[in-house]
Amino acid sequence: MTQTKYATQPIEGYRHVAPEVRVEGDVTVIDSNAVYYKELNEAIRGAVAGGAKHLRIENVNGQRYIGTGLAGEDVRIEVHGTAGNDLTMLMDGPTVEVFGNAQDGVGNTMNAGRVIVHGDAGDVLGYGMRGGRVYIKGDVGYRVGIHMKAYESLVPIMVIGGNARDFFGEYMAGGMLVLLGMNTQFADQPLVGSFLGSGMHGGTIYIRGTVEAWQCGKEVGIAEATEADMAELTPILADYCEAQGMELADVLKVPFLKLTPFSHRPYGKLYAPM
Amino acid sequence: MSTRPRYREESPFKIHGGCGLMGICDESGALMSGEDAILAMAVQHDRGNGLGGGFAGYGIYPEFADHFCFHMMYHDLRAKEETEALLDEHFLLDLAEPMPTRPVKGITDAPLLWRYFLQPYPDRLEESEMSGEDYVVSVVMTINSTIDGAFVASSGKNMGVFKGVGYPEQIGHYFRLEEYEGHTWTGHNRFPTNTPGWWGGAHPFALLDWTIVHNGEISSYGINSRYLEQFGYKCTLGTDTEVAAYLFDLLLRRHKLPLSLACKALASPLWDEIDRMPEDEKAVMRSLRAVYGPGMLNGPFAIVLGFNGGMVALNDRIKLRPLVAARKGSTVIVASEESAIRAVIPEPDQLWTPKAGEPVIARVKGMGWPIHGDLHLAPSKISCAVSGTEQSCETVEVSA
Numbered sequence: 001m002t003q004t005k006y007a008t009q010p011i012e013g014y015r016h017v018a019p020e021v022r023v024e025g026d027v028t029v030i031d032s033n034a035v036y037y038k039e040l041n042e043a044i045r046g047a048v049a050g051g052a053k054h055l056r057i058e059n060v061n062g063q064r065y066i067g068t069g070l071a072g073e074d075v076r077i078e079v080h081g082t083a084g085n086d087l088t089m090l091m092d093g094p095t096v097e098v099f100g101n102a103q104d105g106v107g108n109t110m111n112a113g114r115v116i117v118h119g120d121a122g123d124v125l126g127y128g129m130r131g132g133r134v135y136i137k138g139d140v141g142y143r144v145g146i147h148m149k150a151y152e153s154l155v156p157i158m159v160i161g162g163n164a165r166d167f168f169g170e171y172m173a174g175g176m177l178v179l180l181g182m183n184t185q186f187a188d189q190p191l192v193g194s195f196l197g198s199g200m201h202g203g204t205i206y207i208r209g210t211v212e213a214w215q216c217g218k219e220v221g222i223a224e225a226t227e228a229d230m231a232e233l234t235p236i237l238a239d240y241c242e243a244q245g246m247e248l249a250d251v252l253k254v255p256f257l258k259l260t261p262f263s264h265r266p267y268g269k270l271y272a273p274m
Numbered sequence: 275m276s277t278r279p280r281y282r283e284e285s286p287f288k289i290h291g292g293c294g295l296m297g298i299c300d301e302s303g304a305l306m307s308g309e310d311a312i313l314a315m316a317v318q319h320d321r322g323n324g325l326g327g328g329f330a331g332y333g334i335y336p337e338f339a340d341h342f343c344f345h346m347m348y349h350d351l352r353a354k355e356e357t358e359a360l361l362d363e364h365f366l367l368d369l370a371e372p373m374p375t376r377p378v379k380g381i382t383d384a385p386l387l388w389r390y391f392l393q394p395y396p397d398r399l400e401e402s403e404m405s406g407e408d409y410v411v412s413v414v415m416t417i418n419s420t421i422d423g424a425f426v427a428s429s430g431k432n433m434g435v436f437k438g439v440g441y442p443e444q445i446g447h448y449f450r451l452e453e454y455e456g457h458t459w460t461g462h463n464r465f466p467t468n469t470p471g472w473w474g475g476a477h478p479f480a481l482l483d484w485t486i487v488h489n490g491e492i493s494s495y496g497i498n499s500r501y502l503e504q505f506g507y508k509c510t511l512g513t514d515t516e517v518a519a520y521l522f523d524l525l526l527r528r529h530k531l532p533l534s535l536a537c538k539a540l541a542s543p544l545w546d547e548i549d550r551m552p553e554d555e556k557a558v559m560r561s562l563r564a565v566y567g568p569g570m571l572n573g574p575f576a577i578v579l580g581f582n583g584g585m586v587a588l589n590d591r592i593k594l595r596p597l598v599a600a601r602k603g604s605t606v607i608v609a610s611e612e613s614a615i616r617a618v619i620p621e622p623d624q625l626w627t628p629k630a631g632e633p634v635i636a637r638v639k640g641m642g643w644p645i646h647g648d649l650h651l652a653p654s655k656i657s658c659a660v661s662g663t664e665q666s667c668e669t670v671e672v673s674a
Contacts, residue, residue, distance in 0.1 A: 010378065010447035011309060013316030013617065062317055062613020082612050101625070103612055104596055122612075122627065123596060141627050142593040165629065166592060185626060194547075214550065 033059035150174025166193035293489035294321030294463035297578035299636035302604035308451025311459035315442035325471025326464025327445035328437025330485035331456035348386040349423030365392035430483025437476035462487035490575030501568035593630035606636035
């Protein structure tokens with residue numbers, strides 16, 4: 001055996017190896033334990049291209065881009081562990097269910113599909129999201145729903161079960177954000193931070209509970225949700241409750257506020273005075 | 275005294291990216307090797323680009339616990355000779371030795387790396403009419419700003435900074451951190467943005483036993499560095515983070531601000547937030563912003579401050595950089611990503627994302643708290659330095 005110059009190797013965070021893949025019934029199981037995200041996502045895309053409809057990814061810890069760019073409404077992916085940044089970025093159809101927490105950037109520019117996180121999620125959730133649904137069980141971070149947008153039948157919907165921090169719905173252009181403030185580890189704090197909907201010029205934010213006017217951006221109008229609003233919201237909440245194993249009646253015990261922008265072009269006259 | 279020349283690697287260029295960081299502290303004082311810190315950084319490999327990695331360890335030199343330890347970087351033997359002459363003049367050197375390293379693939383162009391365990395000459399110290407710490411700081415500033423090719427990586431007691439150009443897991447391996455044991459470690463993975471990647475410019479930045487790892491960009495660097503110059507600090511290392519290390523030294527050690535106030539001075543509440551505060555708290559915050567305006571850190575940041583006695587993690591006031599914290603038993607751990615925490619502690623008792631501007635604090639039991647004042651005093655009861663009322667002064671004295 002030849003003696004190498006380097007006695008031992010540095011500690012590795014992830015290994016550049018293909019993950020172990022096995023099939024259990026109709027489920028394709030991928031063990032992602034310490035596998036680098038590139039090799040993991042190659043295996044996921046390979047399985048989906050080969051016709052797999054139900055994938056279970058085990059031992060996930062921080063691998064990025066899971067579900068990114070994937071298409072196919074009948075594809076279902078379970079993620080067990082902590083999902084890394086940009087989960088389901090640009091995704092177009094599949095359902096991704098995370099049994100654990102998700103890091104930053106979930107649903108970044110997502111087009112269609114469902115993301116269900118049975119835990120907390122980080123910052124910039126649903127950045128530029130333009131379709132599909134994201135259901136988070138617990139708390140979320142800063143800048144959630146930033147610049148969500150909608151076009152005709154493409155209407156993104158995001159429901160957060162816990163609390164959200166500052167800049168919730170910042171620059172929101174379309175779609176729906178729902179904040180429940182129920183499953184939180186910060187029960188002693190306000191359910192949402194400051195700059196709520198600042199720069200908002202489209203879409204709707206529903207809040208279960210109350211917010212102070214100073215928490216909101218100056219473009220935001222606050223009203224109590226009407227019966228018609230609740231008729232629109234209730235089926236979404238029912239769907240969320242089913243996905244998260246919660247009781248709809250509990251969610252409906254507290255009245256909702258509806259936040260909408262005063263103008264769809266708040267800065268229209270800023271640079272081109274009439 | 276002449277100023278050192280500008281180096282080739284300091285030439286201006288700009289790459290956009292992020293950084294990664296971690297900090298771990300066992301509040302019971304139990305020791306851990308540097309491997310946990312390396313693992314947490316290795317998981318965050320992609321947050322850097324190989325142009326800077328580093329660690330700080332505390333409690334690692336128990337056999338020299340009362341000595342200041344200088345970790346030095348030299349470009350050449352002449353810089354080493356000049357520095358050693360200066361050290362000889364000011365300090366009693368009890369041990370001088372090369373840093374233990376091993377060859378690691380990918381780590382090249384290392385400077386000469388030496389460490390010195392030393393104590394100020396009592397008569398020289400007395401002559402200087404300075405505290406031991408101020409005496410050390412003045413020597414550090416002299417070396418960094420006047421000796422061509424010599425840099426002090428750290429200068430505290432029973433601690434040290436290990437840093438260089440490379441990925442952090444390579445740097446940790448290079449410095450054999452598995453052979454050290456400490457109660458507190460911080461780590462950093464660099465993706466240089468506005469300033470070059472070079473050995474002296476890697477994180478952590480240190481002065482005495484204060485160390486800073488930082489993800490972000492201090493856009494107030496210019497005013498911060500000019501402000502610090504008034505107090506004798508010289509910013510010479512070409513990375514914005516340097517000012518944060520000196521600001522903590524100024525606010526906590528020299529001005530004796532309580533930690534909570536120092537954090538509020540660096541990551542100030544916004545004016546409209548201050549307007550909504552109760553009157554007494556409002557008065558303190560207004561004074562703080564008025565007095566320490568030039569010390570405020572503007573721009574996005576997540577930082578971990580390490581020191582003998584624990585660590586503090588802090589975000590900018592609108593959370594423009596990620597930070598996650600967790601606790602299991604007596605261990606507190608923070609990182610840029612949850613995955614880094616779970617690689618070390620798979621099932622923490624508690625895991626959360628800290629609120630912007632609110633510090634996460636780990637304090638080692640039984641160690642002297644080097645920070646003036648109590649941690650959890652109400653703002654109305656803190657700091658004669660800021661509000662100047664008698665009542666506040668009494669409180670600070672009691673809790674120091």
